[in-house]
Amino acid sequence: MLIHYQKMIKLKLMPVSEKDIRITIQDILNINNLQKRIRNNPIA
Numbered sequence: 001m002l003i004h005y006q007k008m009i010k011l012k013l014m015p016v017s018e019k020d021i022r023i024t025i026q027d028i029l030n031i032n033n034l035q036k037r038i039r040n041n042p043i044a
Helices: 002-011 018-040
Strands: none
């Protein structure tokens, strides 16, 4: 997902608003936090 995001910025194929960028970064952080929680919680 992060690689795709970096590609999007590099290519600038579509106009991306600041809001969209913030949401995308937030999504990446949320996914990272979820993965950490899953690792810390083998039962889940």
